[in-house]
Amino acid sequence: MITAGCDIGSLTSKGVIMENGRIKAAAVISSTSNPQSSAEKVMNLAVEKAGMAMDDIDVCVGTGYGRDRIPFVQDTASEIVCHGTGARWLVPGAMTVIDIGGQDCKVIRLDAGGQVEKFITNDKCASGTGRFLEVMARVLGVSLDELGTFSAGTMSPITFASTCTVWAQADVIRHLNDGHPLEDIGAGINSAMANRVSMLVSGSKPRPEICMTGGVSKNRGVVQTLEKLLGSRIHLPRRADPQLAGAIGAALLAQKNGRGGAN
Amino acid sequence: MKHATTAGPIQRAEESVQNWKQNGGRVVGYTCSFLPVEVLSAANVLPARLRGTGVSQADIGDTYFGPYICSYPKCILQRAGSGQFSYLDGVIIIPGCDSMRRLDECWRKAGEDFQGIVPDFFFHFGVPHKAADHSMAWFSSEIERLIRSLEEHFGVSIGEDDLRKAITLYNKGREMIARLNNFRKASVNTLSGEEAFALSVAGTLMPRDEYNQYLGEYMDEVSSRKPGLYNGKTRFMLVGSVSDDLQLISMAESLGGVVAAETLCFGQRHEGDLIGENEEPVSAMVRHYLDESLCPRMLGGYQARLKSLKEKIEEMEIDGVIFQNIRFCDLHGSENAIFERDLEAMGIPCVRIEREYGALADTGRLRMRLEAFMERMT
Amino acid sequence: MRPEIKEYNIDWMIWSIIKTAGRTTRGSDKEFYAMLEYVPYFRGILDPIVREGEAGKQFLELVGEYMGNIVNAHDDGKKLAMTTFCFSPAILYAMDIMPVTLEAISTLGALMWRRGTYDYLDYCCEVGFTETSCSSQRGSLGAYLAGLGENIDMIVCDSAGVCDTNANAFAFTSAYLDKPFYQLNYPPELVTDRTTSYHREDYYGLIAFLEEQSGNKIDEDRLRDVLTELQKQDEILTDIEEMQSLVPNPMPILYNLFIYAGRFFFAGMDNYTRMLETMRDTVSANAAEKKSGLRSGKENLRSLFCYIDHFAVNLSLWDWLDEHGITQVGNILSKYYNADAPYLEGSREAGYTINTENLVSMIDTMAQMNARMPMVLSIRGPYDAPYMWFENSLMLAKVFSADCVVYNGTPGCRNTWGMIKPFARDMEKEGLPTYIMYGDAFDERVESWDATAERLEEFFRVRGLL
């Protein structure tokens, strides 16, 4: 059976096509202000890559902020379930999933069967979200990837006001003006981020294996500091782009529930 | 609001406040469930609990309150400053929590910039944080002080009989609300949380006798419904900070759940059990309002609150509890955390949400949480 | 919380640091300064304190003794009571119970450690205590919630009715750790009869609770010793305050910290009296020479801090003020409202009087004194009500001829953030430039000290005060 998952996030949209539990093709685009067109765009792209047509897809499940406005899905599921399922596939044996997306940060605890047991999401100020890093990278005038290389490895990561994303910029700018090295500031930003996330993770009584999905898991600086704060190893997805977790989960659910959808 | 049926009670209540006013009646607004409304009713003054709904800007609220303050009092001040409470003959500020008690200063100071928003009768009603003998004594002296100032200001006299009558009148409503909740039981299941909550909000506005009658008629209609109307829906209980509009509940129910019980800073918590009718009225009210309160501001009462929460969960056969607190509401926010810890340990699914008061901010995040919470339970 | 932090007991950690610090002053200055090279960060607090001479040394010993009492309490067969800064520990000492004052310990951590108390602050949030709650408790509470402090036997607070987040921190802890809890609760008024008797009744409840939890009966002679000592301390404080009103203010700026920290640690104990005596000598010596207590010896400006000081990162606030020739005539923490205090002239009824005649009069004294502790006295009611925050601050500003008023608190301080804007407006109407600091007194992550100082300096310059 050929299934698809379509994850329309606030910043990026992802599409995945799977056949019998294997990824045939995937696509990631940045979301437009119209979820419907984002969905069509990204799925067409995936279908193209897979060298097939939309009709070849037996079941498609949608998730993400825009899931209710995706025209071609048979069913939808919440981000939590999809990311949980996707993460378990990306990192078999994962019991605790940390997913940091553009607009929020989720910690999901799974049971042995991969069902969601407990989850927490970041309600507080946005300094624990992917957006935080994007905004900061822009202020520093470096790319997101470059920012990720500034790890606590540097001698003196600067302590930041982790209370307000945009306010923290004032501090970043001040440090720039005082001529602090970019690396130290960048490392400071990553630690602030990691610190924020670790509060959420520890609060959820994490069980090993801990894995991390979402774009931010590509940021070495954050991951390393987070491992240090949690005192345990964080497993990173190898089987596919960690950003795809939600879409993969959706595709897997589509397969599990078959045509007609869940519930 | 969506269906006329649920908008009904609150609209109806708001209208009857205006009618009361137009017929020359007096209305006094108050801010917290610790006020013995019977006292006002005995003075033939209509007690109307102040709501912060329908506010779209906080320019007045933010002028006087600092940044780290709950948005609820800010919205009330916003309404006051923009003249929406000008019909009030008086205001009673209750220091229910730190954010609310500063409404006293902020409202009066706003009066220096916005003419005519501070009624002559502006009363700070102190409420102790515990129910020891001496604090009950102090509280009853505070009730006496309120009685005297009402008599003085409104030229009325409030005798023991008036208080007794008022207590009986309010008890009648309390009994009916207790019966109303039977319709929410799993075995009957003919009343939505949205309706039930709308009715209890109406109870904080309407003249009581009118309310009792209205509630009676409403219940007749409900009892004619086919049992099991909401069977198959996830049964939620909603706990925590103030919520005086229907949005939160209606959202939970729009996702295929039914809110079968709630204990919030607003609504049924105010009603509680009956007030003793055969004893000295003031001391009876003192016990009811101080000793039987379920508000976390009564420090050190966690175990008692956990107990009553458990009982409610069992009685109403709750599937999952939604704990919510408005940002900066530390009293509910942190107690919610211990509730969650202890209830989850008993195998009762819980979810904890922090939100802003008022027109639901970023509904997306809230919906996502509740949906995932339901998926977790099914 | 970082795993390595979980290896240490907070009380022991602070105790050993302070104890060692105390020893460093025993050698010669040369030795001392040579030693400072090896504590590059800690010198930031050690050096300024020691530079205050004898009083500074006594202060270090005082803190060391206080922390030692906590660490050794159970070995010495004493009970530990977790409590708050605005609760007078005198009654605990009178009943042989050792206080664990959260805000005091948070302050020590915030002052001493490069990473402040971040791990403890955040741990509280990890277990669900709201992050919007006050950092003054969270800064050390996290350690006790995580089982990284001495095992607490009971919890007493006196902030109910005065400060929700403060009282809630203790209520939360009692529920979370399942510890016995007693709250002194204060009505929104001060001098009415019903309130005076409320203070008394409530305090009898406290004593009953303490007796039950500690197994020690209240002892008349012991209480009298403590109160007699308190009497002495109040007299010395009054002398110092008299001189504080001189221009220039002869009191070294760091003494402000010594005065209230000492009071919160050891009210009614003779070690605090000794430190106060030393301080009085220095202040009167300066006064005799009409000399300012500032290091520069030059006083450009007199500031009243209407709430609390800024404790994050060493003693930066006081260093900064000192450098700029700004003296501090006090803050809400350093005034205790003994009826004889110079600033109570005309409103003596607002103060308390010590009466050691018999047990009843002494308990009554304790009750009325505790009802006038910092914050407890003036934050309980509307700020513009009689005896409350505005009247008090204005009175202090006048008595000590302050040129300006500065507010500093924490984002968790619901009760002051709910009224500070109108409060500042009214102060300005009285002709007193008033500045609202937005930082967090205990958590530099909210606003870095440099940023805070920059804004502070901007205020003094733009308003033409400097």
Next chain:
Amino acid sequence: MISAGCDVGSLTAKGLLLNESGIVASEVIPVSGRPARAALEVMNLVLKSAGLSMKDITHLVGTGYGRKRIDFAHSIESEITCHGMGAWWGDHSIRTIIDIGGQDAKAIRVNHEGEVERYVYNDKCASGTGRFLEIMAEALEVPLDGMASEEEKSTRDVHISSQCVIFAESEVISLVNEGVPVPDIIKGLHGAMAARATALARSIGIEERITFSGGVARNGGVLRGLEESLGTSLVRTGSNPQLNGALGGALIGARKCGVHVKPPRMMKEEHGTVQAGH
């Protein structure tokens, strides 16, 4: 005499030259990387357009976030003093200035001499700053300068309730997903900003007349919102509100040389509107 003001903000750097008879030249450039470089760049630019060189400047005043990095400044002044002076100079009847820049918002009250009496910065939160609008414009895929004109197409009120910028962004995105027309959302955003600025000004007590200064003042939508929530019309000085900081700096510089530069003749209100609206 040539006095100069160099205002290095968090997003843009401004340079302005002044002589006895008024403004000689001015420039605005975006800040990228080190403020010191931006300062030099903008000054060279403005000197070039005036056909002058650094040594012609009698007194240069540095202000703004990066002021401490302007090594060639003769003196440093706070943004508050400069914005107060700069805005007041355009119209001496001005007593209250609402300034919204990229990083923060301020309300300043000045006396009849343009000297600061009271001022306040925005709360420790970035909603209500220029950065807020910037991020929202991105989320809505509308150019920042196009926001105001977009708003004019708005037909109904939308309320943006989230205080946090990033959450406001996700709120905006879910509004878009719900199909709410972009102009309505923009109107809501402008309204929210205006409300915060109004609260800021009221908290120090407003004195008529009022003007709107700083980068965001170029946004006619926020300006309209302000006039609505303040219930009074604001003074349009006609000068580019973004330049007030640099202008104030230059004016203070001139005073240090003992020169009091005469204010320009009052511009016509509607002319100002065009300016402010653009």
